[in-house]
Amino acid sequence: MENTTSNSEYLRGTLKTIVLSLLAENKRMYGYEITQAVKEQTNGEIALTFGALYPVLHKLEQEGALLTESLEVDGRLRKYYALTQQGAETAREKTIELGRFLNALQNLLGVPEPLPATS
Amino acid sequence: MENTTSNSEYLRGTLKTIVLSLLAENKRMYGYEITQAVKEQTNGEIALTFGALYPVLHKLEQEGALLTESLEVDGRLRKYYALTQQGAETAREKTIELGRFLNALQNLLGVPEPLPATS
DNA sequence: CAAATATATATAAGATATTTATATATACAA
DNA sequence: TTGTATATATAAATATCTTATATATATTTG
Numbered sequence: 001m002e003n004t005t006s007n008s009e010y011l012r013g014t015l016k017t018i019v020l021s022l023l024a025e026n027k028r029m030y031g032y033e034i035t036q037a038v039k040e041q042t043n044g045e046i047a048l049t050f051g052a053l054y055p056v057l058h059k060l061e062q063e064g065a066l067l068t069e070s071l072e073v074d075g076r077l078r079k080y081y082a083l084t085q086q087g088a089e090t091a092r093e094k095t096i097e098l099g100r101f102l103n104a105l106q107n108l109l110g111v112p113e114p115l116p117a118t119s
Numbered sequence: 120m121e122n123t124t125s126n127s128e129y130l131r132g133t134l135k136t137i138v139l140s141l142l143a144e145n146k147r148m149y150g151y152e153i154t155q156a157v158k159e160q161t162n163g164e165i166a167l168t169f170g171a172l173y174p175v176l177h178k179l180e181q182e183g184a185l186l187t188e189s190l191e192v193d194g195r196l197r198k199y200y201a202l203t204q205q206g207a208e209t210a211r212e213k214t215i216e217l218g219r220f221l222n223a224l225q226n227l228l229g230v231p232e233p234l235p236a237t238s
Numbered sequence: 239c240a241a242a243t244a245t246a247t248a249t250a251a252g253a254t255a256t257t258t259a260t261a262t263a264t265a266c267a268a
Numbered sequence: 269t270t271g272t273a274t275a276t277a278t279a280a281a282t283a284t285c286t287t288a289t290a291t292a293t294a295t296t297t298g
Binding site: 017041095103107 | 130140141160165216218219222224226227228
Binding site: 033051058073076 | 285
């Protein structure tokens with residue numbers, strides 16, 4: 001498989017929110033699954049590295065946003081991460097915040113805003 | 120004036136491209152002007168700090184993407200930054216790249232894509 | 239007339255986030 | 269048996285950004 005350029009440079013700062021947002025949609029996921037989901041849902045445009053992902057997962061766990069559960073699947077341990085109630089709240093807030101930021105940035109870059117619906 | 124939350128956390132990584140993109144639209148700008156333009160064009164949503172901006176400007180200059188010109192205005196020195204030909208090319212590339220990233224991220228966060236125009 | 243605010247550029251120390259490299263381990267395909 | 273896919277994780281190095289600070293003029297406010 002060819003490797004898409006994968007501009008990870010822009011990922012800086014958004015990684016945490018991406019993880020929270022995915023977990024808000026999926027109930028529980030394991031690390032590898034998260035990287036695959038991001039790759040698939042963005043057509044290879046965004047690729048998470050494990051070196052970046054795991055520290056984020058561990059930090060979110062420390063902060064009380066995530067709970068983990070280890071299951072043995074096919075003879076290997078698989079560590080699932082799920083949002084706590086508090087984490088779900090954080091996910092909502094951060095996703096909205098990031099959405100606002102993305103809109104602002106797109107305006108700045110010259111992408112026209114959708115016209116308000118005519119009354 | 121109240122200070123909008125200004126989620127600078129998401130700015131990480133995009134700062135360089137923002138600066139290049141603004142300079143592509145404006146021919147030449149000075150540092151303070153750049154911070155004001157970003158603030159205005161994003162309704163206060165994005166606020167650059169000087170501590171982040173100047174290092175980026177200096178680095179772009181070092182890399183040959185920018186040229187500077189100091190003018191005295193109202194008894195004070197004002198340092199203008201403008202894209203070199205090479206910088207203009209970089210700006211084009213990076214702006215497109217960031218645009219692609221922003222779209223990918225919005226899809227990931229569940230923002231629906233605009234429908235393709237009906238023929 | 240003094241103080242605050244807006245304009246203007248810049249650096250340094252410290253904090254944080256991310257990349258790159260590495261270690262470990264199983265299953266399956268070539 | 270070599271490589272690829274699956275799976276988690278840490279450490280060192282680097283890059284980036286925040287916060288604090290310095291300097292200086294002009295204008296507004298009290």
